[in-house]
Amino acid sequence: MKKIAIIGAGNMGGAIAASLVGADFRVVCTAKTKITIDRIHKEIPGVEITQSNVVAVSDADIIVLAVKPYISAGVIEEINPVIKPGAIVLSVVATLSLADLNCLLHSSEREMKIMRVIPNTAIRLGKSVTFIAPDSNVDADTLAVAEGIFNRSGKAFVIEEKSMGACMALASCGIAYFLRFIRAAAEGSVELGLRPTFATQIAALTAEGAAALLADGAHPEAEIDKVTTPGGITIKGLNALEANGFTNAVIEALRASCVK
Numbered sequence: 550m551k552k553i554a555i556i557g558a559g560n561m562g563g564a565i566a567a568s569l570v571g572a573d574f575r576v577v578c579t580a581k582t583k584i585t586i587d588r589i590h591k592e593i594p595g596v597e598i599t600q601s602n603v604v605a606v607s608d609a610d611i612i613v614l615a616v617k618p619y620i621s622a623g624v625i626e627e628i629n630p631v632i633k634p635g636a637i638v639l640s641v642v643a644t645l646s647l648a649d650l651n652c653l654l655h656s657s658e659r660e661m662k663i664m665r666v667i668p669n670t671a672i673r674l675g676k677s678v679t680f681i682a683p684d685s686n687v688d689a690d691t692l693a694v695a696e697g698i699f700n701r702s703g704k705a706f707v708i709e710e711k712s713m714g715a716c717m718a719l720a721s722c723g724i725a726y727f728l729r730f731i732r733a734a735a736e737g738s739v740e741l742g743l744r745p746t747f748a749t750q751i752a753a754l755t756a757e758g759a760a761a762l763l764a765d766g767a768h769p770e771a772e773i774d775k776v777t778t779p780g781g782i783t784i785k786g787l788n789a790l791e792a793n794g795f796t797n798a799v800i801e802a803l804r805a806s807c808v809k
């Protein structure tokens with residue numbers, strides 16, 4: 550059975566570990582505090598735990614690096630000597646490029662299969678959109694292993710690294726944008742007299758319905774036309790949104806979040 554070491558079993562790493570319950574892997578998780586370690590052990594059946602990154606990575610076939618960006622270089626330095634030749638390294642760290650990873654891992658000295666993997670927080674519910682950008686030496690079978698892992702917690706897309714900034718803005722940061730829209734819609738509804746919890750629930754269900762209308766590949770504007778009665782009330786709201794810069798604000802948000 551292949552051993553997968555999850556270094557930093559927090560929000561992302563913990564969700565990845567949970568998605569692997571029942572899969573054909575031996576899963577070993579690390580975290581900084583004993584409290585997190587004990588919680589993982591309690592909440593995720595079958596997962597092994599240790600506070601030692603070195604112990605977790607020794608003999609691991611797959612290493613998932615899921616610590617915060619500002620400690621990632623130090624953690625890589627710590628685990629690098631025990632990464633076995635040929636291991637698959639999946640980095641969830643948003644800020645590290647493949648070039649950074651190759652440099653930090655000294656990959657020229659030992660064969661390694663490195664991929665950047667960027668999920669979003671819906672991974673906790675098995676509804677992540679996850680992007681995988683493989684390094685140039687990653688073969689189809691190895692890529693399929695990564696796809697298999699991340700298709701367990703949502704939908705995985707293989708992309709070129711040059712698209713990662715845009716994809717991460719759209720789907721990882723995008724979770725926050727969509728939630729902010731839902732909150733804004735709820736606030737408007739509260740002003741119109743609805744209760745906050747009811748308004749939030751209805752806004753979320755409406756967002757779900759809108760997304761479902763696009764499932765067959767429909768164009769958003771075609772579905773918008775079906776709602777928008779000539780001389781009716783929807784067009785008044787849409788025009789008010791645009792008068793206040795809605796489309797432009799969303800485009801600017803994506804530009805701001807996109808790491809080049």
Ligand SMILES: NC(=O)C1=CN([C@@H]2O[C@H](COP(=O)(O)OP(=O)(O)OC[C@H]3O[C@@H](n4cnc5c(N)ncnc54)[C@H](O)[C@@H]3O)[C@@H](O)[C@H]2O)C=CC1
Nearest residue numbers: 557558559560561580581582615616617618641642643721
């Ligand atoms: N939050 C998001 O939407 C996304 C986050 N990411 C990336 O995921 C990574 C992890 O983020 P989160 O899961 O949100 O952070 P988190 O803080 O929830 O998890 C990090 C974990 O690392 C552990 N840790 C701290 N120091 C450690 C050490 N020296 N050795 C081993 N473990 C250690 C902590 O105990 C914690 O459990 C980050 O690099 C971030 O860039 C990527 C895509 C989206």
Ligand SMILES: O=C(O)[C@@H]1CCC=N1
Nearest residue numbers: 643644717718721722
């Ligand atoms: O805000 C961030 O930097 C991370 C990366 C993508 C989502 N959260």
